[in-house]
Amino acid sequence: MVRFGILGAGNIAHRFAASLAHEPRAHLVAAACRTKSKAEEFLGAVAHAQYASAYGNYDELLANPSIDAIYLALPHAHHREWAIQALMAGKAVLCEKPAMVSAAQMSEVASVARSQGLLFMEAMKPRFTPLYRRVLLALHRIDPIVRVEATLCNDMLDFVEAQGSYHMTPGPGAGVLLDCGTYCASWVCAFCPGELELVSIADKHKNGIDVYVDAELTNGLVTARLECAFDRAKPRTATLVGKGGSIVVEELHRPERATLYMSGGQPQKLYAPYEVDDFFGEIRHFVDLMETGSTESPVMPLDDSVSCAATLDLVRSSFVTSLVENAPLA
Numbered sequence: 001m002v003r004f005g006i007l008g009a010g011n012i013a014h015r016f017a018a019s020l021a022h023e024p025r026a027h028l029v030a031a032a033c034r035t036k037s038k039a040e041e042f043l044g045a046v047a048h049a050q051y052a053s054a055y056g057n058y059d060e061l062l063a064n065p066s067i068d069a070i071y072l073a074l075p076h077a078h079h080r081e082w083a084i085q086a087l088m089a090g091k092a093v094l095c096e097k098p099a100m101v102s103a104a105q106m107s108e109v110a111s112v113a114r115s116q117g118l119l120f121m122e123a124m125k126p127r128f129t130p131l132y133r134r135v136l137l138a139l140h141r142i143d144p145i146v147r148v149e150a151t152l153c154n155d156m157l158d159f160v161e162a163q164g165s166y167h168m169t170p171g172p173g174a175g176v177l178l179d180c181g182t183y184c185a186s187w188v189c190a191f192c193p194g195e196l197e198l199v200s201i202a203d204k205h206k207n208g209i210d211v212y213v214d215a216e217l218t219n220g221l222v223t224a225r226l227e228c229a230f231d232r233a234k235p236r237t238a239t240l241v242g243k244g245g246s247i248v249v250e251e252l253h254r255p256e257r258a259t260l261y262m263s264g265g266q267p268q269k270l271y272a273p274y275e276v277d278d279f280f281g282e283i284r285h286f287v288d289l290m291e292t293g294s295t296e297s298p299v300m301p302l303d304d305s306v307s308c309a310a311t312l313d314l315v316r317s318s319f320v321t322s323l324v325e326n327a328p329l330a
Contacts, residue, residue, distance in 0.1 A: 005030040008073035009042035019279035021048040032061035062089040075166045077173035080105045092119040098182040103310035110302040122305045128281030130272035131255040142242030148191045149239040150184035153229035175210035180228035183253040185308040187238040192222040215315045
């Protein structure tokens with residue numbers, strides 16, 4: 001039995017806790033928030049957490065010897081500190097995406113995890129879905145891959161601003177690139193691997209925070225497009241283009257459907273529904289790793305998390321309007 005503690009009590013923590021109830025080899029035993037009353041409120045809303053402990057201090061939760069693993073659901077900018085604290089306290093860590101706000105931070109956390117001999121895994125949900133596995137099995141029909149396009153654009157800027165979300169609060173964790181672009185980076189890094197260089201970029205900012213990014217990249221053999229937005233909506237797809245055809249994945253951040261296009265053939269629909277929900281695959285995989293004593297995921301290894309963070313670093317370092325306050329929006 002893997003005994004989980006949760007750091008944070010936002011919407012994503014609620015969704016994780018609800019999914020965790022479907023894994024019989026795991027149990028929620030504690031949650032910590034900025035105040036104990038908030039932690040109690042969070043646990044009160046979780047049907048299977050009636051005996052869980054509430055903490056108003058993250059250190060107190062980490063000191064609990066009955067906790068095996070931490071689900072880290074704090075804002076991005078706090079991931080490094082509390083991932084390291086958890087690992088040093090002897091806890092495995094399942095960390096919400098993006099795991100870190102830079103490749104340097106991710107490399108540091110990877111080093112700590114390896115030195116402690118503990119499991120750290122970025123919760124990059126799409127990679128643990130049945131549809132992702134089905135796409136991997138279909139790749140041989142279109143290989144070799146020559147282009148990857150990943151687009152996650154939502155018309156939600158007013159909503160994000162009205163919420164007072166940290167995504168639109170100036171700081172190291174803000175912006176659409178870290179929120180939506182991290183999903184795109186995962187697809188790009190998986191199918192356009194290796195060291196990337198930036199070919200071109202278009203970006204828009206509001207009050208110094210990125211709300212639209214469109215970057216063209218290449219590893220010398222494969223080209224890639226990474227596009228994300230808070231200020232406009234487009235089909236949210238990942239497209240893998242090969243010499244023998246292409247695969248278009250719908251809802252790249254929560255994939256269940258894709259279409260395989262073969263040269264000269266009829267399109268083939270690929271459908272693979274979630275097992276329970278979009279969180280369950282990563283939970284089950286993490287518990288599998290814990291039960292076998294594995295310290296790294298073969299699906300989302302530490303080096304992949306470093307590569308994804310490095311891709312976001314590369315794009316962010318090339319922003320054209322990053323220093324322009326109140327840059328006009330399209």
